[in-house]
Amino acid sequence: MLYKRKWPLLLFIVPGLLFMFVFLYIPFVENIKNSFFDMTAIIEMPGTKWKFIGLENYKKLFVDQDVKTAIFNSMKMMVLTVVFEVGIAFVLAVMVSQIKKLQQVFRTVYFFPVVISATAIGLLFKLFYNYDGGMLNQILEHFGKDAINWLSPELAFIMVCIPTLWSYIGFYFVILLTGLSDISDDIYEAASIDGCGHFKQVFHITLPLMKPVFFTCVTLALTGALKVFDLPWVMVPNGAPQGVTHFLGTYMYQVTFGLSNFDYGSTLAFLIVILGIVISRLVGLFTKEKEEGR
């Protein structure tokens, strides 16, 4: 027993718990309640009474085209996050783990975008993509090509995904690199003596031993993709162009603060939480099965 008396620990735990209750759980319950009322303002003003509308907002979810777009885009983002963020991070981590010199430099370089605020990255890429005087179009013009509208309805989703995915590769890179360092060099040495090449070692040693780390990364990537907000909002606010880049987070923000439709915004917020719980549970079940089957 590290501590005989527990009360000093409570002193540290209780304030945090109270904080969570006041600023997270109570607002969350309030948010669910709000989704059943027709809110005329962000809070019920004295002298006014909100009308109870039951499940109206939930019915609207099924016919709202923008919700479908937002869910579809969020799902696509989840797949892309797992494939590109975790995938590229793994490739980089494997390669960096093979080198001894400059490993710290690569760690820093790849991790650097994670510490830059998403707003700054969004503004940076917005300047790259600008139709008038943007960096990419300046390059095209230099080679005598016509300017391209990089954020046209056809290209916008991909263009938003590029910085969103790029900015978080470093995060998974560090987690995976740490996982790789836990694999004993003896195993690789034994494999080499048995004639197993570097490429085969990745598939037969690294990948199987890294499963738990992968599952953590996938869980973080999937739930993180569901919460994507700041970067798309800075680059293409209101689902621009023409609503094709709506994600659940951006659409919820637009509905709540752009359209002042607070009750429908509360419904969308609740939907995001439900989807988050469902997805993390599914990933949990999937990884549990895999780990048990190992």
Added chain:
Amino acid sequence: MKKKFLSLLLVGVMSTSLLAGCGSSKTNEASNTGDTNEGQVATTEDTSKKNPVTIKTVSMFGGTDPNAVVYEAVNEEFAKEYDYITIEDNSQSSDEDWKASVAADFAVGNEPDVIQFFTDATANTILATDKFVTLDEIRAEYPEYAQDTMDSALDAVTNPDGVKRAVPTTGYWEGLYCNKDLFDKYGVALPTDWDSFVTAINAFKENGIIPIACSLNNVPHYWVEYLMLYASGSENYTSVPDKAPAEWVKGLETFKTLRDMGAFPEDTDTVDDAYIGQLFRDKKAAMQLDGSWFAGGVTDTENTVVIAFPGIEEQKAEAGAMVGGISSGFYITKKAWEDPDKRDAAVKFVEAHTCKSAVQRYWEAGGAISKAAVQVDAIDGMTNLAYSALEYTNAATSINAPTDSRLGQEPYAIITSNIVKISTGAVSVEDVLNEALSLYAQRNE
């Protein structure tokens, strides 16, 4: 024992750090500290007998608003003149978040003593709390209150329930800014009707100049107003029907016509209003429909002019019809009024900002082109832009308040948020208008 002490100390530090930095409002400390500079104080009454009083003030004159400089200067002078009054000011530019926080303050009883806020339907939410003093009540106690303000200006800021509460400073208008040097360069006449407007759009398009700087995704509001006004005429435009009128529908359908003509920038669906303004200032775009506040940012004031909206096909509005008015003013809350010390301080504060000399300064800060609520004195050395604005506003055949002043923010947002889809034909204008009007009816049941 040391560990216990350390634990308690840490908890204390953590709790303190969580609470630190809660208040960030700017304070103009005018309370008597004993070393007041005598030369700076020009009191008209003996302030030494007054009780020290702190008034909480809020205004929209913050951020990059050209009025912010004047507002702060007037506050500083006020603080020097009335050394027993401390101003706790919390001003910022108006946006949806700010409006929501103001509404929240009124709902929970944290309203300021004086607030400069909207007077149209935007104010309905906080008017419902019945926390403002009326102009009549104030004048019964202070007969000279708002004496410099013109009656027409006070009428213009009458709240939607027909009661006067606010005292305004300046108003605004919306008009078509044109880079006249581009019109001269390409031999294009300034548009005066739909045909000449189309000619100008085509001419600029052919010469690689963006005809109209507009962000349909961010601020299409000015176009919404003028297209609806000119399609339906003043009377129909300023009424709120139950169902979408054919004229409103026709007006908004012009968005698609203009888009198909290539009148808007290629990236109009994604860019914001600041970028659009820069396109116009950089002479990459020929025309921009905007408010009087845009004039403050125009750098080439000699080659930029403001003209009346040219019109649309088969328009019903008379040429020269203008969108504009006065839609904000200083309110005093009951919280301040019911406190004898604060009452006098609040009245003095509003008078300091709405007297002739202060309004003159606000008017000049806005480029001397907006509509002032008092009789202002003309200034020397007016720019071409200011002259053209004066000519434009003097020639206006009617002045019409914009649609959001009648519909309110929530129904109006349904229209503006759908403009991109309207311009591409992805949604029916009639459906969008009906949704907005039905919400308006619901809110006003």
